[in-house]
Amino acid sequence: xxxxxxxxxxxxxxxxxxxxxxxxxxxxxxxxxxxxxxxxxxxxxxxxxxxxxxxxxxxxxxxxxxxxxxxxxxxxxxxxxxxxxxxxxxxxxxxxxxxxxxxxxxxxxxxxxxxxxxxxxxxxxxxxxxxxxxxxxxxxxxxxxxxxxxxxxxxxxxxxxxxxxxxxxxxxxxxxxxxxxxxxxxxxxxxxxxxxxxxxxxxxxxxxxxxxxxxxxxxxxxxxxxxxxxxxxxxxxxxxxxxxxxxxxxxxxxxxxxxxxxxxxxxxxxxxxxxxxxxxxxxxxxxxxxxxxxxxxxxxxxxxxxxxxxxxxxxxxxxxxxxxxxxxxxxxxxxxxxxxxxxxxxxxxxxxxxxxxxxxxxxxxxxxxxxxxxxxxxxxxxxxxxxxxxxxxxxxxxxxxxxxxxxxxxxxxxxxxxxxxxxxxxxxxxxxxxxxxxxxxxxxxxxxxxxxxxxxxxxxxx
Ligand code: C2O
Ligand code: CU
Ligand code: CU
Numbered sequence: 057x058x059x060x061x062x063x064x065x066x067x068x069x070x071x072x073x074x075x076x077x078x079x080x081x082x083x084x085x086x087x088x089x090x091x092x093x094x095x096x097x098x099x100x101x102x103x104x105x106x107x108x109x110x111x112x113x114x115x116x117x118x119x120x121x122x123x124x125x126x127x128x129x130x131x132x133x134x135x136x137x138x139x140x141x142x143x144x145x146x147x148x149x150x151x152x153x154x155x156x157x158x159x160x161x162x163x164x165x166x167x168x169x170x171x172x173x174x175x176x177x178x179x180x181x182x183x184x185x186x187x188x189x190x191x192x193x194x195x196x197x198x199x200x201x202x203x204x205x206x207x208x209x210x211x212x213x214x215x216x217x218x219x220x221x222x223x224x225x226x227x228x229x230x231x232x233x234x235x236x237x238x239x240x241x242x243x244x245x246x247x248x249x250x251x252x253x254x255x256x257x258x259x260x261x262x263x264x265x266x267x268x269x270x271x272x273x274x275x276x277x278x279x280x281x282x283x284x285x286x287x288x289x290x291x292x293x294x295x296x297x298x299x300x301x302x303x304x305x306x307x308x309x310x311x312x313x314x315x316x317x318x319x320x321x322x323x324x325x326x327x328x329x330x331x332x333x334x335x336x337x338x339x340x341x342x343x344x345x346x347x348x349x350x351x352x353x354x355x356x357x358x359x360x361x362x363x364x365x366x367x368x369x370x371x372x373x374x375x376x377x378x379x380x381x382x383x384x385x386x387x388x389x390x391x392x393x394x395x396x397x398x399x400x401x402x403x404x405x406x407x408x409x410x411x412x413x414x415x416x417x418x419x420x421x422x423x424x425x426x427x428x429x430x431x432x433x434x435x436x437x438x439x440x441x442x443x444x445x446x447x448x449x450x451x452x453x454x455x456x457x458x459x460x461x462x463x464x465x466x467x468x469x470x471x472x473x474x475x476x477x478x479x480x481x482x483x484x485x486x487x488x489x490x491x492x493x494x495x496x497x498x499x500x501x502x503x504x505x506x507x508x509x510x511x512x513x514x515x516x517x518x
Contacts, residue, residue, distance in 0.1 A: 057164075063167070063362065066099070067179065067284075069450075071121065071228065074413050077287070079146050080125060081150070081203070081304060082180075083161050083408060084276065084336040085277060085278040085363065086274055086275070086276060086277060086278070086415045087201075087274075087277070087278060087279070087280065088271060088272055088274050088277040088279045088362065089273055089277075089291060090132050090200070090233075090234045090238065090239070090270045090272065090276045091131055091132065091133055091215065091216060091239060091241075091272060092128075092133045092134070093134050093135075093136060093233060093367065094106070094127070094135045095131060095132065095135060095146065095359065096143075097144040099171075100146075100274075101183075101257075102143075102144035102145060102146040103143040103144055103145065104120065104143060104144075104145045104146070105127075105145070105146040105148065105501050106123075106126050106132065106133075106135070106145060106146070106148070106157060106197070106215075107125060107126060107148045107150055108124065108126055108147075108149050108150060108151050108155050108213060108255060109124070109125060109126070109127070109128075109148075109150040109151065110122070110123075110124060110150070110151060110152070110197065111124065111125050111128065111129030111130065111212075111258055111468050112122050112129055113125075113129050113130045113212070114272065115247070115270075115275045116247075116251055116275065119251040120250055120251075120259050121247070121252055121253060121495075122210055122211075122252060122253070123212040123253065123363035124151065124208060124211040124212040124213045125212050126197075126213060126215050128241070128275045129178070129212075129459045130184045130212040130249050130494075131212055131213075131214055131215055131241065131272065131273050131468070132197065132214065132215025132216075133215060134215065134216040134217075134218060135216070135217045135218070136218045136220055137186065137188035137196065137217070137218065137219050138162075138219075138220055138221070139189065139190070139191065139192055139219055139220065139221030139222065140187055140188060140189065140221075141187070141188050142185060142186070142187040142188075142276075143185075143186055143188075144183050144184070144185055145157075145168075145183065145184050145185075145186055146181055146182070146183050146393060147163060147181060147182060147183075147184060148176075148180075148181035148199075149176040149177065149178055149179065149180055149181065149234050150178070150179070151208075151482045152178055152410065153178065153201070153204065153208075153434065154175045154176065154177050154178065154201055154204070155173065155175070155176060155201045155204070155206060155208060155213070156170045156172065156174045156175055156176060156199055156200045156201050157170040157174075157176070157197060157199065157362070158170035158171060158186070158197060158198055158199065158200040158452075159186060159195065159197070159217060160195055160196050160197060160198060160217075160333065160450075160452075160473045160475065161193065161195035161217070161315055161335075161455065162186060162188070162190070162195055162217065162219075162293065163190050163453055163454060163455060163492050163493060164184075164185075164186055164187060164493060165453075165493040165494055165495045166452075166453060166493070166494065166495015166497055166517065167186055167495055168184045169453055169497060170184070170197075170200055170359050170499065171200050171452060171496070171498045172200055172201065172202040172498070173204060173416060173418065173496065173514055174200075175202070176296060177202060177432055181230045186482075187201040187456075188219045189492065190219060190316070190317070190455060190473075191219070191223060191316070191317040191318070191473070191491075192218075192219050192221030192223055192224045192290040192317055192318070193218070193219045193313065193315065193316050193317040193335075193336075193455075193473070194217075194239075194291070194313065194315075194335045194337055195212060195217040195218070195239075196215060196216050196217050196291055196293070196333075197214070197215050197217050197226065197229065197274045197313075198213055198214045198215075198337070199213045199248075200489035202418065203508045204381035204508070204511075205293050205504050205507055206255075206257065206263075206264065206504035206507070206508050207257065207417065208506035209293075209295060209504055210245070210254075210264060210295055210504075211253055211255065212273070214241065214291075214293050216239045216241070216289070218289075218389045218496060219317075221319075221320060224318065225375060225376050226370050226418050227288060227312075227318070227337070227380055227412060228378045229287055229377055230283070230285060230286065230287040230339070231287075234462075235282070235283060235287070236283040236285065236287060237286075237287045238279070238289070238290065238462045239272065239285070239289045239290045239291070240271055240272065240287065240288050240290045240291070240362065241270075241271065241272050241290075241293040242269070242270075242271055242290065242291065242292055242294065242299055242301075242330075243266075243269075243271075243273075243293045243294050243295075244264075244265060244266030244267070244268065244270070244294050244295075245266040245268045245270055246264065246266045246267060246268065247268055247281060247403055248499075256430065257505065257508075258425070260282050260295075260505055261297075261406040261407045261476055261505055261509060262270055262296065262405055262406050262445070262503070262505065262506070263295050263297070263503040263504065263505045263506065264295045264296055264298055264331075264376060264504075264505065265297050266294075266297075269355075269361050270359060271362050273326065273511055277363075277367055278362070278363045278364070279363075279364050279365065279367065280364060280365040280367050281364045281366050281368070282343055282367055282369050283368070284341065284342055284343035284368055284370060284426055285338050285339060285340070285341050285342070285377065286338075286339065286340050286341065286342065287312075287338070288337065289313075289329065289335065289337050290307025290328070290335060290336050290337070291333075291334075291335050292330035292332050292333060292334050292505065293329075293332075293333075293337070294332050295332065295503065295504045295505065296332055296503045296505065297330045297332070298330065298331045298332070298354050298446060298448075298478070299327060299330050299355055299356070299361075300327055300328070300329045300355060300381035301327060301328050301330070301353055301354070301355065301358065301361070302326060302328075302353070302354050302355075302365075303326070303340070303348075303349050303352070303353065303354070303463075304349060304350060304351060304352040304353075304354050304358075304360065305315065305345065306326065307326070307340075307351070308325060308337060309323050309324075309325065309326070309336050309338050309340045309341070309411075310322045310323065310324055310325070310338060310339045310340075310341075310377075310468045311323045311325055311328055311336055311337070311339045312338065312339055312377075313335075313336065313337035313472065314334075314335070314336060314470065314472035314473060314474055314498020315455070315472075315473060315474045315475045315476055316385065316455035316472065316474055316475060317447045317455070317471065317472060317473050318380070319466070319468070319469060319471060319472040320381065320382045320386050320447045320468070320472060321340075321379065321380060321381045321382065321469045322377075322379055322380070323357065323468045325334070325467045325469065328469065329478065330478075330485065331448035331476065331477075331502070332431075332448045332476075332502045332503055333438045333448060333450055333475075333476045333503070334474075334476045334477075334478065336446065338471075339377060342364070342368075343368075345366060346366075348367035349364070350363060351364045352364060352368065352417065360456075366449065371423050375454055377385065377509070384480075386457065386471045387457060387459060387488065391457075391459070391488055392432065392459055392460075394430070394431070394433045394488070395406060395432065396414065396433070396434045396486065397431045397432055397433075398423055398425070398431060398432070398433040398434070398489075399412075399433075399434050399436070399437050400412065400434065400435045400436065400446045400449070400499070400513075401413070402437045402438065402449065402479065402501060402511065403437075403438040403440070404440070404511075405445055406445075406509070407439070407509045407510075409506045409509050409511035410510070410511065410512070411499075411500075411501075411511055411512065414511040414513070415509075415510030416500075416510040416511070416513065416514075420514065420516075421496065421514050421516045422514050423499075423513065423514070423515040423516070424515065424517075424518060425489070425491060425515055425516075425517050425518075426493050426517070426518060427491055427492070427517050427518065428490065428491070428492060429490070429491065430488050430489065430490040430517060431488075431489055431490075432459065432483055432486055433451075433456075433482055433485065433486070433487045433489050433491070434485070434486050434487075435449050435477070435479055435484070435485045435486075435487065436483075436484045437479040437480060437481050437483050438480045438482075443481055444481030446473065446478055446479065447479050447501040447503060447506065447511070448476050448477065448478050448479070448480065448501060448502040448503065448505065449476065449477050449479050449485075449499070449500075449502070450475060450476040450477075450499065450500060450501075451475060451487075451497065451498075451499040451515075452475075452498045453491050453493060453495065454475065454489055454490060454491050454492075454497075455473035455474065455475055455496040456473070456474055456475065456477075456487045456488055456489045457473065457474070457488045458470050458471075458477060458485060458486070458487060459473060459486040459487060460485070460486045461483060461484075462484055462485075463484075474487075476502055491515075491517040492518065494517050494518060495516075495517055496515070496517075497513055497515050497517060498512055498513070498514060499512070499513055499514075499515060500512035500513070
């Protein structure tokens with residue numbers, strides 16, 4: 057009986073959560089933190105150093121939360137690579153557990169990709185060579201340690217990785233980092249009653265959904281907008297949740313880029329949906345908005361995630377951004393007609409998740425594909441008798457194109473390079489996948505708990 061009672065108490069503890077909401081913990085808003093840019097080293101044999109370390113963060117007034125960060129207490133500095141550039145990056149693990157350094161979206165050889173085979177032990181380091189051999193894009197980096205990705209990301213390991221290139225400059229897009237070109241990392245977290253990020257894998261085997269919203273690690277943020285046209289590079293950095301982002305005043309904005317770079321042409325819209333790990337670049341034109349009205353980015357429920365303080369400096373001087381259209385079709389007829397050569401079936405929930413009926417085995421190669429040769433992958437999200445759930449599907453080492461969703465052409469804002477794709481229950485999505493480099497790459501569900509629970513496979517590119 058005692059044991060039962062003990063178990064009950066434990067349950068109750070979970071049921072009423074003992075968690076706090078940001079309103080209880082903190083009053084008022086704080087200016088959004090902009091991650092620093094990572095400086096290039098000139099006096100060593102590597103250009104950048106990225107260190108995974110422990111730290112503390114003051115999310116709420118008067119309390120200290122233990123966190124993880126790269127080169128700091130929380131999240132990481134923004135790393136910028138020039139299109140075509142090759143850099144050496146020293147990665148160092150100062151944590152008390154193994155980790156890896158994965159460059160999500162960067163088309164690097166498998167040996168540099170930082171997947172689960174590439175574990176770096178505490179106190180150790182290595183130098184990786186990153187070649188930005190792809191168009192300008194907003195990518196990111198995060199750990200990929202075997203069965204530990206979700207917890208390490210939850211505690212704060214994630215950073216932005218930009219590839220910068222000529223095509224974005226020629227369109228006249230805003231490029232002043234932190235001024236009119238702003239990274240926004242949306243995440244949700246759970247804090248316990250001691251305001252700690254206690255990670256509970258068992259309670260959250262379908263993905264940790266938090267009740268506290270963070271943008272760039274800031275609780276209750278606000279952004280002071282001083283330029284009439286702002287570019288936001290948005291990352292869904294959550295472990296699991298999807299975001300549908302809108303403006304609180306209903307105004308439309310322009311999506312200019314998907315995961316892997318500029319869209320075929322800019323798309324005017326009033327909402328974007330991002331599943332975990334997807335990115336989107338948008339332009340918001342604030343010049344017609346009244347500085348007395350409240351303008352904010354909200355989620356699908358209308359919850360304010362990021363309010364803006366409009367404080368333009370002087371006249372709206374910025375010339376408007378050039379539109380563009382690509383002269384080549386997004387996909388050629390030949391590409392659209394390629395037969396399916398790889399079939400992926402996503403199934404299950406919680407810790408019963410599988411791909412093609414199997415769980416991840418680091419010793420097993422599931423698929424093989426020839427370098428440089430495009431193939432059609434069909435991803436099927438097989439529903440269960442409860443309906444099933446969305447899985448965001450991601451492939452390492454490639455930027456692919458979506459050929460179709462259930463036989464239909466993808467929406468204009470998905471006509472661009474992608475490395476992650478939201479797949480609804482029951483949906484079949486065809487992808488045109490080309491790997492420009494060789495090596496072993498992961499493909500997986502980017503609900504990080506699903507990944508850790510084995511919803512992952514390996515493709516060997518030869
Ligand atoms: Cu964001 Cu396996 O990666
Ligand atoms: Cu990745
Ligand atoms: Cu999943």
